[in-house]
Amino acid sequence: VCILHVVPDRDQPHECVAAFVDAVPSGSYVVLSHVTDDIEGTDMAKVAARLDERMRTTNPPALRNRADVTRFLLGLEILEPGVVPAPMWRPDDPRAAARGRVSPLYAAVARKP
Numbered sequence: 471v472c473i474l475h476v477v478p479d480r481d482q483p484h485e486c487v488a489a490f491v492d493a494v495p496s497g498s499y500v501v502l503s504h505v506t507d508d509i510e511g512t513d514m515a516k517v518a519a520r521l522d523e524r525m526r527t528t529n530p531p532a533l534r535n536r537a538d539v540t541r542f543l544l545g546l547e548i549l550e551p552g553v554v555p556a557p558m559w560r561p562d563d564p565r566a567a568a569r570g571r572v573s574p575l576y577a578a579v580a581r582k583p
Contacts, residue, residue, distance in 0.1 A: 472486065472487070472490070474487070474502075474504050474532070474534075474542070475504055475505040475531055475532050475533070475534070476531060476532065477532060478532055479532065483532070483542075484541055484542055484544075487500075487542045488544075488545075491545070491546065491582060494582060495582070496582055496583060497581065497582065498581070498582045499579055499580065499581050499582075500543065500546060500579070500580045500581075500582070501578075501579050502539070502542055502543065502576075502577070502578050502579075502580070503556060503575055503576065503577045503578075504534055504539045504542075504575065504576050505531065505533055505534075505574060505575055506533055506534060506535060506536065506539065506574055506575065506576050507533040507535070507574070508535045508536055508574075508576075509555060509573070509574040509575075513574070536553055536576060539553055539576045539578070540553045540578075543578060543580040545582075545583075546580035546581060546582055546583070547580060547581045547582075547583055548578055548579075548580045549578070549579045549580060549581065552578060553576050553577075553578040554576065554577065554578070555573050555574075555575065555576065555577070556573045556575040556576065556577040557573050559577040559578070559579075
């Protein structure tokens with residue numbers, strides 16, 4: 471388990487996930503969620519700044535866009551519906567999810583071939 475949105479780019483998070491994926495057998499699944507500023511960007515930037523201020527850490531929150539989140543799953547078979555806002559990942563009632571507030575969080579599931 472790795473909380474990617476607190477792992478800065480300087481710590482090579484994509485390489486860390488790749489090492490984890492290399493260690494699991496073929497047929498394994500990777501479940502991923504990640505905070506983003508693609509969705510509600512201004513608000514998320516404010517949230518990240520506030521968390522950084524309150525946490526007083528050398529690892530400020532890392533808000534990654536869809537392309538960066540998708541990059542964590544390179545070489546894997548991404549299940550439908552792909553890398554999408556969390557409420558849109560296979561909702562029980564797609565109409566309810568469409569009416570709800572969009573979450574500033576991407577979610578995906580992928581299978582190691």
